[in-house]
Amino acid sequence: MNIKKDFGLRLKELRNKRGITQYQLAELAGIDPKHMSHIETGRSFPKADLIEKFASALSIDYTELFKTEHLQSREVIIDKIQNVLPGLSDEDLQIIFKILSIYIN
Numbered sequence: 001m002n003i004k005k006d007f008g009l010r011l012k013e014l015r016n017k018r019g020i021t022q023y024q025l026a027e028l029a030g031i032d033p034k035h036m037s038h039i040e041t042g043r044s045f046p047k048a049d050l051i052e053k054f055a056s057a058l059s060i061d062y063t064e065l066f067k068t069e070h071l072q073s074r075e076v077i078i079d080k081i082q083n084v085l086p087g088l089s090d091e092d093l094q095i096i097f098k099i100l101s102i103y104i105n
Helices: 003-017 022-029 033-040 048-058 062-066 074-087 090-104
Strands: none
Touching: 003 022, 003 033, 003 048, 003 062, 022 033, 022 048, 048 062
């Protein structure tokens, strides 16, 4: 787990969801596009004021930028799922199966 890399991946993910280019987000945040690239690739980490500018430009709460659990490795995600499943009620397990079946079929 690397906080700089995870933050950069999450920022890029949110930026892409909004249909904003890297250059446009850099402009909105008032930074050089090269610095933007370094942040998204995990070579640099922004200071708090820049994190707030990113959040504002993306119209999100800054905490959204730190929600990176889904970016974990495949093995970690599978392990977490396998550890949770045995403790679920039959009803919860059926609901999860319904959700997954959308992606399976």
